[in-house]
Amino acid sequence: MTTLKKRLRIAAPPSAVHRALTDPAALQVWLAEHAAVDLPDRYEFWGRFTPDGAAPHQRLLHVDDTSLRFDWELDGIATTVDIDLAAESGSGGDSESTLLTITQTEVPGWPELLTEPGNRSLMHTYWVLTLANLVDYAEGREPVARCDFTSAVLRQEVLIDADRMAVYESLTEPEQFSRWAGVKVEAELYPGGRWAMGGFEANSYPARVVDIQPGRSMSIDWGEMVQSWELADSDGRTRLTFVHSGFDETQAPYDGWLGALGGLVALRRYHEIKNWRPMWVEVHLDGLPAELQTSD
Template identity: 50%
Template structure:
């Protein structure tokens, strides 16, 4: 079995507010899952459209205290373990550490198990927790019952600024938190990991300042469109051209989770990423 996957984020809220958002069923239904039932210290369950294998609750609470929440979660016939740990980081900040067992990067790439979505699904969930605590509108949650992958995000910045952050390699690498090499012209490369990484997607449509489409091969084409009004920019994003019998939920969740930082990158003069160095296993 692989080592557990770890994600870390610094949240701009005191630990009591973060703990409440993680354990109050009303708050959890707002930012996390469609259906939630919590009766501590005995029960912590969530399910619905926005949860992997969310046809019914598959969680079993293992431990809860003021700083730790740990539960077993049955996914694809395997009982995994999820742990969320909170650490105060001054009076108005909290470090959240998420540990998830039974994540294999190979499953994420192949789509062979629903467990392959866990890294990006948790990233999107943490980004929405941060949005909830910030008082910002949530990012679109991934609907695991649908094959229509589209959403909108309003960014408090002019369209030309947002366009630069989407198409400039240095800026995109900064807010996404991972090297991205971008050649902003039709036929150009869009290389996750940088140009030296090798396997690059291809820019297939581009209207400067307004529209960018990137072909990722089997997982389809990502399209971002910008429309400005009153100094703000509506970003519309769509995934198309994929196998609707096997939608790329993992890749979609990862792209959407990154938009939390895109919004902050464009709106905050003193922007700093919330994400801390992650530990993601590459395989057994």
């Protein structure tokens, strides 16, 4: 087991981020279906958007104006989540933003998380989506999506305030894709072509392009599931429909789905935020290949 660590930037002051982290009404928008908070004694969340969410499994250990620590029992093992907030001067020093750092203990490292079943193996991509939704919420934007762990239907629609061809290019051009996704990708954009996260040299088992309709859609076969997206014009914006299919529905691939939904958050921000820059400052997991790590 190892310790997961992620750091990201939020264009809101620490006080606003702290409220988003501790107000149960806010938590029900970006984090969980249900939340119960009574500081300094109770911090719990549960429901269909939480792994093993039939009941709460958190125990508050510490909270102050800039930090939050709680135990979260997953797979019968106590993991400890630490969240720290630090003020950061904005561009030009004229505004304040927050650097949020999260760590979680007892998480499978790489490549064990690919083969060890259980909720702890979901944490790497769970926090990718959850924290991306926190960023949008704290910045006054509606979160894009949450993962329903009670359903095997993995389908999401999102409206992006951008031209359809611009969205298509950002999804298919490796340089643009790598910029907003934060991960190197190389691709052969034709049926049967390779789609390699980390690049061709680093990825011995790339996914394969099943179908591609220029300007409209693409499907990629990852081996145990197929990832498809389709674009449509919608009153000056682009409607993106995103689907995972072809998997064993008794073992829905929530790990990949969480990461994909987190990617949709990043994609929408890339097209809609003026003076865009990546929200992620650092994404670290012991043993993860350098091509899949992020460091600002």
